[in-house]
Amino acid sequence: MVAIIDYGAGNLSSVKKALDYLGAESEITQDKDKIMSASHVILPGVGSFGDAMASMAERGLVDTVKKAARSGKPFLGICLGLQLLFESSEESEGVEGLGLIKGKIVQIPRDNGLKVPHIGWNSVKINQKDGIFSGIDDGSYFYFVHSFYLKDAEPEAVAAATEYGVGIECAVQKGNLCATQFHPEKSSKLGLKLLGNFLSMSE
Helix, strand or coil: CEEEECCCCCCHHHHHHHHHHCCCCEEEECCHHHHHHCCEEEECCCCCHHHHHHHHHHCCCHHHHHHHHHCCCCEEEECHHHHCCCCCECCCCCCCCCCCCCCEEEECCCCCCCCCCEEEEEECEECCCCHHHCCCCCCCEEEEEECEEEECCCHHHEEEEEECCCEEEEEEEECCEEEECCCHHHCHHHHHHHHHHHHHCCC
């Protein structure tokens, strides 16, 4: 069973629909036991870094999410769910993230002539061609919606990158821990392929 973590700040229904389409049993849940007993865990996210961490804390889920991510089971962060894996974000100064990977979450510059937030399809340079990117061609397009991005992550963890006025580290893979800045559930066939790859992962 796939646990989709409900901390009150995620776009959960689209993720659930994508998993349903793939034939995966999944549940949107705040239940700590269900999260820890699930075979796979997804941390979605829409909204601000600070609000998401506060919502997670209010529900007593911070330690549970950390434990699930460190448990060895496949764990996938999506959009804000990627940013939350890091120590902090320029979006919410003074707010601690989950601190599971080292790197910076910074704002997309607003002086480069490009619209912020970045909304739309971008081609992705794939650095790690296994795991969630298995069978996906370098340069494939995925759908993004974000104003903040990952920069200077641990080099061995950066699975893919893109460009939007600046270089954006748009996916990470570190053992069982995976995350994408783009939305695979909104990225058509290739997004479903990526989710299918995630579902095929095991401890």
